[in-house]
Amino acid sequence: MTGKGLSAQYRFTRQPCIYGNSMVSLQLTLSNSGAQALENIHISEKSSTGQNIHRFNAIELYSSYGFDRSDSLLTDLSLSSERLEQQASITVSMGVDFNDSTQAANFQLCTKEDEFNVSVQPAVGELLLPVTMSEADFTKEQGKLVGMNESSATITMTPENVSSQSVNRKVVTVANLGVIPSSQDNIQRFAGKTVSSGSLVLVSVVLKDPDAVITVNTEKTVMGSMLLRQLKTALTNSAL
Incomplete structure (x- = not known):
């Protein structure tokens, strides 16, 4: 202005x-x-x-x-x-x-x-705050947020994007999420909560070279759909 x-x-x-x-x-x-x-x-x-x-x-x-x-x-x-x-x-x-x-x-x-x-x-990612949790707790909470509370998409990634470091950087650039420690190199997990209501927002990215499956779990279904679209764009764009 x-x-x-x-x-x-x-x-x-x-x-x-x-x-x-x-x-x-x-x-x-x-x-x-x-x-x-x-x-x-x-x-x-x-x-x-x-x-x-x-x-x-x-x-x-x-x-x-x-x-x-x-x-x-x-x-x-x-x-x-x-x-x-x-x-x-x-x-x-x-x-x-x-x-x-x-x-x-x-x-x-x-x-x-x-x-x-x-x-x-x-942007939808600015309406979040990071959450810290264990991998086991992430899996437990994700299991509660299925059905209409889950949205996912499969994307084809460029070679420079198919790494855990690149995925982590792009996801946290799009959304204010915390990185969850993962015991599996091909699965990256992120957790946050909405600022206003405190609703949990979980994101996982499963790498299947050259593809990846992005999943967003949250009871805030509109926010989840918007976040999924933005993550798809970020993870398929080598310039970001």
């Missing part, structure tokens, strides 16, 4: 959110490239699409050129002037409860004089 000198970029931290167990943690980097300072930068308390949002505090900055700090440090410093000076930037943290949905959170980023529409669109 860019408007009247104010630009905003967001990223998913893939860490537990300090503002609530059901919230996805985000970092928002705000920059002022305009000709004058921007005052009272804040965001609307609730998204127009219904998600709960934990707002960052109104930004307080020294008037020094290029000052860049996190909002937690700024709070500790008890600064007085609520303004973002020219050519300054700041990274702040916020939380959004996406309700285990990839529906975008739309809200307004406001200054003293203007309001700008912002849309944060999460």
Whole structure:
């Protein structure tokens, strides 16, 4: 988002959110490239699409050129002037409860004089947190999530993708999952839970050179189908 000198970029931290167990943690980097300072930068308390949002505090900055700090440090410093000076930037943290949905959170980023529409669109893999478990526990939990709770696909992999290291890298790039230790070289397992509801999400990749079988097990069937499609794309694309 860019408007009247104010630009905003967001990223998913893939860490537990300090503002609530059901919230996805985000970092928002705000920059002022305009000709004058921007005052009272804040965001609307609730998204127009219904998600709960934990707002960052109104930004307080020294008037020094290029000052860049996190909002937690700024709070500790008890600064007085609520303004973002020219050519300054700041990274702040916020939380959004996406309700285990990839529906975008739309809200307004406001200054003293203007309001700008912002849309944060999460990929399904960003709505997860890693889970640690043993191989035996993985197999046990996977056995509970069958039938409609299981989706799978067989893909043909390129030679450079047919390795456990490549599979692990591609899967965790797509989704915020934990890698489960495996006693079988041709089977890779991953586990996570949805941030909002804590529902278990299990992924296994069975390598059968040159093919692979991807299986996703979760009671969140829509999320499971979306995750399977993204994993298929990642594991068949040598460029990722």
